[in-house]
Amino acid sequence: MYGWIWRHLPGNAWVRGFISLVLALAVVYVLFQYVFPWAEPLLPFGDVTVDGAGATRAGR
Numbered sequence: 001m002y003g004w005i006w007r008h009l010p011g012n013a014w015v016r017g018f019i020s021l022v023l024a025l026a027v028v029y030v031l032f033q034y035v036f037p038w039a040e041p042l043l044p045f046g047d048v049t050v051d052g053a054g055a056t057r058a059g060r
Contacts, residue, residue, distance in 0.1 A: 005023075009016040 006016060006020070009019050011019070
């Protein structure tokens with residue numbers, strides 16, 4: 001996939017590198033601004049089961 005993108009970018013290696021960096025930053029921006037906030041309520045990170053209420057005193 002990366003080879004296909006590299007071959008289809010215009011310019012020499014420096015221009016391609018710069019465009020690749022801009023594309024990578026754009027992907028990170030879209031992920032943090034739109035994808036992660038959309039997916040956060042769907043993930044079980046707020047369902048914490050370790051609260052100490054059921055802890056035993058092992059070893060005492």
